[in-house]
Amino acid sequence: MKHIESESNTSLKQWKKLHTKKEREKSGTFLLEGPHLIEEAITSGAKLQHVIVEENFEINEAWLKEEFTLWSVPAKLMKQLSETEKPQGIIAVCEMMDQSEELIKKGGRYLLIDGVQDPGNLGTIIRTADSAGLDGVFLGEGTADLYNGKTVRSTQGSLFHLPIVKANLLDIIERCKEHDLPVLSTSLQNSVDMRETPEVDGFALIMGNEGAGVQEILQQQSTLNVKIPIFGNAESLNVSVATGILLYELQRNRT
Structure with missing residues (x-):
């Protein structure tokens, strides 16, 4: 697990940009927030690039079999990354689905x-x-x-x-x-x-x-x-x- 403490961290800055449509389309990725959505993504076979958890958040151990990079951040940085009033302690960067x-x-x-x-x-x-x-x-x-x-x-x-x-x-x-x-x-x-x-x-x-x-x-x-x-x-x-x-x-x- 990698840890981020600073607001100036390059990865954190990039993830925050995913709040905009322009950056989502440019990167082909979007944010998932909360255990339920992440569970649905994993179950369906969607590709997660990163999972970011708040310090002391207990991640589902079964998820660790997936090929993503795991990060931890303090509560203040999770709040900046979250788009909800009450962050659920976990956010993932997911690749957009390729549909025909x-x-x-x-x-x-x-x-x-x-x-x-x-x-x-x-x-x-x-x-x-x-x-x-x-x-x-x-x-x-x-x-x-x-x-x-x-x-x-x-x-x-x-x-x-x-x-x-x-x-x-x-x-x-x-x-x-x-x-x-x-x-x-x-x-x-x-x-x-x-x-x-x-x-x-x-x-x-x-x-x-x-x-x-x-x-x-x-x-x-x-x-x-x-x-x-x-x-x-x-x-x-x-x-x-x-x-x-x-x-x-x-x-x-x-x-």
């Missing part, structure tokens, strides 16, 4: 995310997609960074459980249609109640920006526009809540 757009297949179930900007919403949506048993998630232009600390924490480890790919959503829609997958878009105009959607085997569901919804050009390319009925006085639903409702309805309605 070639995962689309006949009968598959996919989620297309169009411009969801809030990292917490994005993380929750990914966790929901994982829970609903989807085969992949595609992130369109304008969507929050998958490796933003808040996004990562909100996934609760689900980012390691299914393929998540940045992509041009128009291209993805075309590929889905080539595999006979109905493409469903959320919309309030020219749409049907989600309870009236036909039975499907696979599907691709498009969820849109928190305020503006799905872009019109994507709606036009979809097979069917759907909406969730509102029974009370609320104007709309949070996008992550709406995603959960629709995914589980579509799963229930599979042939």
Whole structure:
């Protein structure tokens, strides 16, 4: 185990830069915070480069079989490295996952995310997609960074459980249609109640920006526009809540 005492340590400075998207993309790495996320990463086979623990933190001995460099830091430096109010005593530097757009297949179930900007919403949506048993998630232009600390924490480890790919959503829609997958878009105009959607085997569901919804050009390319009925006085639903409702309805309605 290596020990760091100084704020001017080169490695510490580099890890702190990973709080920015620019440095994450440049290095191909991101930060994981807390035992749960690190356990999920190791279990899934993700590559950890470094694990940094606060002094006196008891690391899971099984993790020591992994090929990473172990460091210890005092509490004051852990607090600087952490992005949470109450650091959990352990942070890892993890390599980004290499995902391919070639995962689309006949009968598959996919989620297309169009411009969801809030990292917490994005993380929750990914966790929901994982829970609903989807085969992949595609992130369109304008969507929050998958490796933003808040996004990562909100996934609760689900980012390691299914393929998540940045992509041009128009291209993805075309590929889905080539595999006979109905493409469903959320919309309030020219749409049907989600309870009236036909039975499907696979599907691709498009969820849109928190305020503006799905872009019109994507709606036009979809097979069917759907909406969730509102029974009370609320104007709309949070996008992550709406995603959960629709995914589980579509799963229930599979042939």
